[in-house]
Amino acid sequence: MPYQPRMLLGNINVFSIPYVVYDLGIICIASLIWFSFNFIIKYTKIGKLLLSVINDREMSSALGINVNKFFIYTFTFGCLLGCLGGAVSAPMISVVPGIGVEVIVLAFAVVVTGGLGSVTGAAIGALFIGLARTIAIFYAPQLELFIVFFVMAIILSFKPEGLFGSKEVRKI
């Protein structure tokens, strides 16, 4: 047996279906991050400042917010989450150079489906896309190539701003 870090934690029976504990752990990590990000953005001072920077960069800087600092911090946090995603999924997939190329397109699809700027949207969008792909592979494998984008196109044609995106107010 090769070394398989994913199996180290063993299996567990959920409703008499065997499940890998590690996968459940990933779900826990994801919900933890979802919860903490929602909390930070909605209920702390930093989150509110961040929202103001996103909405109007010039006005925020006029009000005394260090916009550049926010850009650097936000970018750093984004990269950090990307790293975390790669790290926790590495034991489940085969890691090759260029692995990010496939992921980035799926990530864009998820973000667009969920709606820009919404943490919940990203979570729900990821569920939608992931489930659609799995169902397609199971029932109609020939659709697997484009089902992700097909689902995205259908959702966007009914809700042009994504599932949880707010209608953008255009400036005059």
Added chain:
Amino acid sequence: MRDLFNNEKLILIIFLFSFIGFWFVLPDYAINTITLSFCNGLVVLGLLLLMRLGLVSFGHGMYYCLGGYAVAMTYNFLQIKEVFFLVAFAILTGFIVSFLLGFFVRRFRGIFFAMLNLALSMILFGIIVKSVSLGSTDGFGIKDLTYLSYTIEDQKRLNIFSYILIVVFTVLMMLFVMNFLRSPSGKMLEAIRENEIRSAYLGISINKQIHKVYIFSSTLAALGGGLMVILIGHITPEDTAYWTKSGEFVFVAILSGSLNVFAPLIGSLFFEFIRSYALFYFPNTWQMIIGIVLILGILYLPEGIGSIFNKRKK
């Protein structure tokens, strides 16, 4: 001297004749790379039009693919060998498909526009790959062509006829785009990019303009695909409709910027030559070279390669 540089049409004529002249000077491999980058340059020219509107499409490979398949399938199924008919079919296909899809796409902006185009191109890719009658992953090949019913004996893909055909078509399209950007409707593009609502109040029909530009740019991409098939003689879905090809076009479009119509062609030439030489000298790390080139490009030429020729008038 400055007037000379401002006269874009004169530069275009010099451009045309110097590239026709290159046929007699440069070695075959360089001519091949030039011709291929002209085909790709047409797609980037289409992206330039969208960039003037402030839109980026991650799915222009779809029209590249459609144009190519229009040529290859007309050749194989209808046995038409006349080059001008084949090119006309490519243009017609690009026009009809983009006209229909435009009604759907024109409502979206920003990343939604980009991703929707990507989705459409991936759907086309899936359809082609999974249907045997469309050639599946093998695609189609074409053989001998006739140029105005003149057949060349012992035909190579790259001959003086196909070269001049591609160069002349490219320059013609550059002229069209140049004239379009100077016309009132071309000037509207920047107004729409800067402020949509205000332009709407000034009486511009935004959706109609976007639809028009979308058709124009997609038709250019389809023409590029059609010419590519005439040059290479073969088309597969992976090299055209898959999103990495579209990403490459966007890469070149960002590298070349949207200041003038020469930028996409020069950028495309630059990219193809960099890639060929990087592949030749650094076969294992050529992606790194291309990445470094893009970073340097963004750092030192933030408005793209086009800003070498004309500084934007403030």
